[in-house]
Amino acid sequence: MSERLRGKAALVTGSTSNIGKAIAIRFAAEGARVVVTGRDAARGRAVVGAIRAAGDEASFLRHELDGSVEGSRELAELATKVYGSIDILVNNAGIYPPGGTLAIDGETFDRIMAVNVRRRTSSQPHSSLQWLRPVGASYSIWVLGGHG
Numbered sequence: 001m002s003e004r005l006r007g008k009a010a011l012v013t014g015s016t017s018n019i020g021k022a023i024a025i026r027f028a029a030e031g032a033r034v035v036v037t038g039r040d041a042a043r044g045r046a047v048v049g050a051i052r053a054a055g056d057e058a059s060f061l062r063h064e065l066d067g068s069v070e071g072s073r074e075l076a077e078l079a080t081k082v083y084g085s086i087d088i089l090v091n092n093a094g095i096y097p098p099g100g101t102l103a104i105d106g107e108t109f110d111r112i113m114a115v116n117v118r119r120r121t122s123s124q125p126h127s128s129l130q131w132l133r134p135v136g137a138s139y140s141i142w143v144l145g146g147h148g
Contacts, residue, residue, distance in 0.1 A: 005088070008031070009088070011035045016043035027090075034051060036061070037060070048060045059083075
């Protein structure tokens with residue numbers, strides 16, 4: 001690998017599986033110190049183990065982003081303590097309730113919008129871009145996609 005991310009610290013939300021996991025592994029291979037986050041501690045430890053087995057650096061924080069200002073700020077503060085700063089944010093975490101669109105009630109829809117959309121929008125006071133400014137993040141990458 002080119003090690004073009006050497007010296008950078010990356011926070012990859014939702015990185016215990018799928019796209020987020022692949023991004024975390026690739027960023028580490030490119031030299032970044034990676035903060036792996038997600039709801040499932042066993043999967044998080046497995047991702048960190050794979051990264052470390054390749055000789056790269058990673059840490060895991062169990063955290064569930066709920067779309068709230070407080071939850072986002074808490075994750076930013078915890079992640080910053082791991083490596084002292086965050087240079088890169090990968091906004092990958094999202095929720096995809098089972099049952100399909102027709103099974104989603106109003107409360108579930110509001111939660112999906114809060115977690116998957118609202119916290120990512122830079123014009124909102126609770127967005128990830130707002131809560132990372134104080135910790136010095138230089139790059140923000142959004143991963144928007146569907147499940148299934």
